[in-house]
Amino acid sequence: MNCFELAFGLKVNFLKSRISEIGVDHTEILHFAAILNSDVMKTPFKYLGMPVIRGECFGTMWLVE
Numbered sequence: 369m370n371c372f373e374l375a376f377g378l379k380v381n382f383l384k385s386r387i388s389e390i391g392v393d394h395t396e397i398l399h400f401a402a403i404l405n406s407d408v409m410k411t412p413f414k415y416l417g418m419p420v421i422r423g424e425c426f427g428t429m430w431l432v433e
Contacts, residue, residue, distance in 0.1 A: 382406045388413065390420070 373379050388409035389397040401408045412421045 388420075 382405050385404070386407045386409040387397060387401055387404065388411065390411075397408055412419050414420065
């Protein structure tokens with residue numbers, strides 16, 4: 369993250385940041401959250417107004433008839 373800050377002149381506010389687990393073991397997320405001093409986001413949540421749920425994405429839901 370220090371490289372990001374130096375390259376772009378922007379800082380990440382970890383007090384407002386949260387990480388989530390999608391396809392990653394929950395214990396790994398807890399480990400990374402502790403390193404980054406951030407919270408773990410619970411699913412479901414919304415991203416850009418769209419709900420993000422935990423689970424598998426099935427190809428049939430994307431079929432256009």
